[in-house]
Amino acid sequence: MAYSTIQIGILGCAEIARKVSRAILLSQTATLCAVGSRSIEKAQKFAADNGFPATAKVYGSYEEVLDDPNVDAVYVPLPTSLHIKWAVLAAQKKKHLLLEKPVGLNVEEVDVILAACEANGVQFMDGTMWMHHPRTAKMREFLSDAKQFGELKSVNTCFTFTADQNFLENDIRVKPDLDGLGALGDVGWYCVRGILWAADYELPKSVIALRNPVFNKAGVIISCGASLLWEDGKVGTFHCSFLTNMTMDLTAVGTKGTLHIHDFIIPFEEKKASFISAVECGFKELALGWVPKPSEHTVTTDIPQEALMVREFCKLVGSIKNEGAKPEKKWPTLSRKTTLVLDAVKASIEKGFEAVEIVS
Amino acid sequence: MAYSTIQIGILGCAEIARKVSRAILLSQTATLCAVGSRSIEKAQKFAADNGFPATAKVYGSYEEVLDDPNVDAVYVPLPTSLHIKWAVLAAQKKKHLLLEKPVGLNVEEVDVILAACEANGVQFMDGTMWMHHPRTAKMREFLSDAKQFGELKSVNTCFTFTADQNFLENDIRVKPDLDGLGALGDVGWYCVRGILWAADYELPKSVIALRNPVFNKAGVIISCGASLLWEDGKVGTFHCSFLTNMTMDLTAVGTKGTLHIHDFIIPFEEKKASFISAVECGFKELALGWVPKPSEHTVTTDIPQEALMVREFCKLVGSIKNEGAKPEKKWPTLSRKTTLVLDAVKASIEKGFEAVEIVS
Numbered sequence: 001m002a003y004s005t006i007q008i009g010i011l012g013c014a015e016i017a018r019k020v021s022r023a024i025l026l027s028q029t030a031t032l033c034a035v036g037s038r039s040i041e042k043a044q045k046f047a048a049d050n051g052f053p054a055t056a057k058v059y060g061s062y063e064e065v066l067d068d069p070n071v072d073a074v075y076v077p078l079p080t081s082l083h084i085k086w087a088v089l090a091a092q093k094k095k096h097l098l099l100e101k102p103v104g105l106n107v108e109e110v111d112v113i114l115a116a117c118e119a120n121g122v123q124f125m126d127g128t129m130w131m132h133h134p135r136t137a138k139m140r141e142f143l144s145d146a147k148q149f150g151e152l153k154s155v156n157t158c159f160t161f162t163a164d165q166n167f168l169e170n171d172i173r174v175k176p177d178l179d180g181l182g183a184l185g186d187v188g189w190y191c192v193r194g195i196l197w198a199a200d201y202e203l204p205k206s207v208i209a210l211r212n213p214v215f216n217k218a219g220v221i222i223s224c225g226a227s228l229l230w231e232d233g234k235v236g237t238f239h240c241s242f243l244t245n246m247t248m249d250l251t252a253v254g255t256k257g258t259l260h261i262h263d264f265i266i267p268f269e270e271k272k273a274s275f276i277s278a279v280e281c282g283f284k285e286l287a288l289g290w291v292p293k294p295s296e297h298t299v300t301t302d303i304p305q306e307a308l309m310v311r312e313f314c315k316l317v318g319s320i321k322n323e324g325a326k327p328e329k330k331w332p333t334l335s336r337k338t339t340l341v342l343d344a345v346k347a348s349i350e351k352g353f354e355a356v357e358i359v360s
Numbered sequence: 361m362a363y364s365t366i367q368i369g370i371l372g373c374a375e376i377a378r379k380v381s382r383a384i385l386l387s388q389t390a391t392l393c394a395v396g397s398r399s400i401e402k403a404q405k406f407a408a409d410n411g412f413p414a415t416a417k418v419y420g421s422y423e424e425v426l427d428d429p430n431v432d433a434v435y436v437p438l439p440t441s442l443h444i445k446w447a448v449l450a451a452q453k454k455k456h457l458l459l460e461k462p463v464g465l466n467v468e469e470v471d472v473i474l475a476a477c478e479a480n481g482v483q484f485m486d487g488t489m490w491m492h493h494p495r496t497a498k499m500r501e502f503l504s505d506a507k508q509f510g511e512l513k514s515v516n517t518c519f520t521f522t523a524d525q526n527f528l529e530n531d532i533r534v535k536p537d538l539d540g541l542g543a544l545g546d547v548g549w550y551c552v553r554g555i556l557w558a559a560d561y562e563l564p565k566s567v568i569a570l571r572n573p574v575f576n577k578a579g580v581i582i583s584c585g586a587s588l589l590w591e592d593g594k595v596g597t598f599h600c601s602f603l604t605n606m607t608m609d610l611t612a613v614g615t616k617g618t619l620h621i622h623d624f625i626i627p628f629e630e631k632k633a634s635f636i637s638a639v640e641c642g643f644k645e646l647a648l649g650w651v652p653k654p655s656e657h658t659v660t661t662d663i664p665q666e667a668l669m670v671r672e673f674c675k676l677v678g679s680i681k682n683e684g685a686k687p688e689k690k691w692p693t694l695s696r697k698t699t700l701v702l703d704a705v706k707a708s709i710e711k712g713f714e715a716v717e718i719v720s
Binding site: 246 | 378379382510513514516518520521522566568570571572574583585587589593594595597599601603604605606607609611613614615616617618620622623626627628629630636638639640641642643646647648649650653654664715
């Protein structure tokens with residue numbers, strides 16, 4: 001039995017919405033059915049520039065998208081401080097929700113959003129695209145392989161990029177009233193998600209911020225880092241920044257294996273991506289070299305990770321809409337865990353780099 | 361004017377001395393002229409197995425090597441707790457000193473050793489082989505390039521290997537009376553040196569150990585880590601361990617560039633080694649990929665890094681011996697700085713993970 005594609009509306013015309021509009025088209029499981037902006041002209045231009053079909057509705061407000069009975073789901077790339085209002089309203093209007101990260105300014109906001117989604121039976125998913133790349137699944141296989149990787153003991157992640165002067169002065173991610181989490185919520189979100197992913201989403205016991213956060217004049221974090229510690233002695237460290245060259249490293253070290261990746265968030269190329277694995281490495285006689293050497297694995301994908309994200313979201317929405325399934329709890333759970341760790345990093349910075357316990 | 365090669369004696373028959381004996385042969389600037397062991401049979405077997413020429417002397421004690429007037433310099437791979445005795449004695453006997461790392465159990469010991477070398481006009485160098493690989497020089501060029509790399513902001517290193525049960529029970533590196541620094545002095549030495557190297561040897565202001573050190577039953581560290589902080593906000597983090605798969609990562613992130621390397625201590629192969637550099641990376645339109653992508657650089661070498669270490673050591677010894685030059689201070693300075701940081705990591709662990717200031 002064939003169902004119609006999922007009808008997705010977009011709230012706002014953020015830069016990232018262009019990439020996601022393209023992903024919706026590429027996913028072949030969804031239709032760009034509406035876009036709303038506070039400026040209808042902006043919405044019209046956005047629809048025209050981004051491949052919206054002639055049937056798509058263009059609105060001069062976000063409310064109208066939520067009130068459109070044809071809209072199954074909304075993608076919300078608004079500034080973080082607006083998430084709680086519009087995400088909750090979307091859920092109340094029974095719209096499934098693909099929400100950009102960071103999901104909220106703190107876990108209390110995230111809980112309000114997730115509770116609204118649960119109460120209204122709508123699917124929630126955040127916009128962490130790399131979770132959906134087939135490479136991520138391949139790397140997970142490696143990390144889960146007791147014979148190849150063994151037990152995770154240490155993981156380090158780094159996501160930085162050099163923001164230009166315009167970004168540092170004007171981007172919403174450096175404005176306390178728009179994205180108060182700054183670099184921690186933007187690039188740090190991925191670092192923390194990467195560490196949690198490597199730890200199979202087990203929450204750390206405590207978090208200690210590194211003692212070199214950088215703030216802008218408005219007090220927003222533009223560079224920081226932390227160490228995360230688990231009960232069993234596992235440790236994670238990360239560094240995130242708007243002030244250094246684009247770097248996206250993840251290194252996970254297990255008792256038997258090691259995983260290296262240099263582009264874990266956005267692959268160097270769209271259709272193929274690689275990672276390096278090393279298993280039970282030792283030295284040649286006299287330690288003159290390694291046996292075996294690490295090996296590179298390439299994973300190809302017909303459509304990019306963001307289109308696979310849309311496809312996964314639409315699969316879940318379709319199951320609810322057409323088959324009466326319940327929303328998948330995995331995605332809201334991951335968003336909440338990521339936020340709990342970000343909150344602890346922020347709290348540790350505020351408390352003078354004390355250890356902050358994670359209470360879930 | 362041609363001078364004779366430097367005559368090197370070896371104290372003890374440690375496993376690593378086999379690799380360095382081969383390096384001395386390969387260096388073509390030194391002669392294996394003597395070996396001493398508490399067991400003369402062991403010394404005889406060592407000399408026979410490791411290419412010592414027929415003219416080489418074999419002694420049943422370390423003292424005899426130091427008393428041999430033909431010996432210009434000694435290589436000392438004894439357990440760390442014995443360094444102070446034998447290194448000082450070697451210096452007093454006017455033998456130039458190639459000393460295995462860690463140089464001493466703490467900076468006080470290192471200072472005694474270095475003072476003895478200085479007082480006796482002998483060259484000091486520790487056995488950190490990777491410093492001498494031409495790849496290291498190439499990477500330094502990159503880090504020093506203000507246009508390519510910019511200013512260092514963050515560096516992470518990791519050196520771990522999976523020790524087997526025999527190592528964990530019997531190796532000198534897990535014995536409190538032999539190598540009391542354990543994994544910190546062995547693998548951690550390289551992590552700290554790597555960070556200092558990336559920071560152009562500027563000492564950090566403070567060090568905080570990560571809260572997950574692992575000790576063996578005798579109280580020796582077998583896994584630990586730390587963060588290092590500089591006045592200017594630079595941060596270094598490292599993880600070192602005998603408990604996880606062999607991993608040798610260094611990632612240095614600058615304002616304009618990034619350096620990645622996965623085998624910085626012992627290259628995967630002897631005669632060629634590579635590193636990855638990335639310069640002013642950005643995204644393609646819509647962040648669909650990277651422009652430019654990081655690039656890999658391969659550096660070849662005719663002789664391995666340990667032979668280049670011997671060659672550098674012999675060049676300095678030869679200048680002193682033949683041309684009346686003064687000992688080169690770079691090498692003792694690096695050993696001392698590395699030890700200062702190791703001491704601070706150990707102190708931070710002992711003080712319950714407090715920040716420990718580095719006082720040089």
